[in-house]
Amino acid sequence: MIRIYTKIISLRITFNKVYAKKIGIGLSAVLPVLLVLLVCWPNPVSTASKKNKTITFAGNDKFPPYSYLADSSPTGFFVDITKLIASESDLDIRIKLMPWDKCLSGLRTGKIDVLIGAPFDEKSKKFMSFSVPIHELNFSIFVNMDNYHVNSLSSLEGAVVAVRRWSPIVSNVDKHKSIKFVKTGSILEALEKLQNRDVTAIIVERNTALYYISKYRIDDIKMVQGTISTPYKYTFSVKPDNEDLLAILNSGIELIKETDTLEILRRRWLGIPNSRHFPWKIVIVSTALLSGLMLLIAGVLWVIFLNATIKIKTQQIKDMHQKMVEKDKLAVLGKLSGQIAHELRTPLSIIHNSIYLLEAEGAEDKDIFKKRLTVLEDKVKLCSNILESILSYSRIKAEIAAPISLKECMEEVLHDLDLSEKIQTKVTFSDKYLLTVFMDYRQLYSVLRNLMLNSIQAMNNEGKLTISVGPSDNNRTITIRLVDTGPGIAGSVRNKIFNLFYSSNITGTGLGLPISRSIIEANNGQLYLEETSQSGSCFIIKLPSSKNKK
């Protein structure tokens, strides 16, 4: 506002200087006269600025969306611009909309001070002065929907074409002599002529035609793509002698162009964004924020989804593991049952046979009777041993753990085995330490017996069994080493021999080694097969020394 006032004042000074030169009188001599003149001069600007004279603006009443009457009230893009400039320039204005020819005559007669939306035209400069452009308008060709021939101005040669009277396009298209132009009072009238097929095409301001097509839902008219010529500049225009008012209008136009107000109006009425003022920063920042927010939401959702998935999968794994454990238990149980049955049936069938024979033979022949009883006793013992082996597997943890002298236990095993002369045994004990372990005597006995029997079987009842017992790991453990001169254990089965029911010997139960290992491990020891470069096998038992037990 202040800027506009400043300009107004400067313009008035300029104007007064020019005026003084024109009358050719020295400033000093005519100063009093000038002062009187300045006060009394019928200047609309000065009066307007003081708000004691209303400036009349007039525009085309049939030029939507730029200027038109809505419920008898002037409205439109140009009308809003006018109001805005008047407000910014503190002008008291009146807006009238009427047919354009009346607007022109009104300006000529002085009834109207300013024309709203006057197309700039060099030829008209002698009749009126134009402001800086407020908007540029494009003209397009419109044809009937079924017209596929018209695609440019030149394709209209020989055709009848309607244009609006007073439209700036008239002077442009008039040079096409072969086109017969029909001039109408308004764009709506031109559209009606086209609809009625009185004309082949119309050349009119694009947005106005589209406004009518949309408003009246005209579906049988289409626009030929592309503009007919360069855009036309639309301005405010005043009488040539009203340069002051023009200066105020120009200042107002420049002012609203500098702000976003013009663009807001442009978008509101025409939907045309201004690339220069397009708020890229806001769009970019908004997009970035929105993207970030979406990513955050997506991330949170992803985490929730992952958590849920992990929970489900974990439960599935647990269930699967439980099933596998159950399945494994059942498989072991099934295999174990089969093995027990198999191992027990042979001695039981012998017992059965012996009882059958005893019943038949009686006790008359004492030798035979005794022989039957011996067989019975042996087989009952065998059955008992088998059951004991199986039970020892199920209750591996010793119930009666006590310090055991390895020497004593070893000697008892060897004594009980009652080995033939073909089996040589060499047992050595380190005499530096008291070699005792803390475990169940029966369990240690069964492990040693089992390993020795395996070796004897492997040597086919002929060979040498070397056993050495001594401290290891700084006296924390005791190592028992059993080496035989048998064929050894093939590399392919070395890692299988401790598996339950695996037996390389067809008469083996496949229980001895896994049970022995389980017993030793239950006593915090180790039982393994040591690789040797020599033939034969070497089993190692490592047990904690009883000194480490409290």
Next chain:
Amino acid sequence: MTKKILLIDDDKDMCSTLKDVLKLDTQFEVEYTISPLDALDKIKETNYDLIVVDYKMPEMNGIELLEHIKKMNKTVIVIMLTAFLSNELIEKAQKAGAKKVLSKFIWPNEISKQIADILK
């Protein structure tokens, strides 16, 4: 002419008690061996009417022994005894030429009866 039977089982007690059961129930001439290899030698020398083979033996299993026996004497009747009877084993044994597969865990006189029926 007295029928000759050969029993093959790695358990000597099984062999001797089964021999005594058969001798008690039938008039058959019964021999036994605890070694499959020894059994093959015996089969070469003697024309047995029936051979009873155990399945689980250290030198070779009953099926392998049965195949050897059948190579040497196609017509000899072979019965397989097993502690653990299964459909799979019955199928294998019959495919190899066994006349019957019997469980060790049946009444002793039932074994005698089955053998007597076959040799009728």
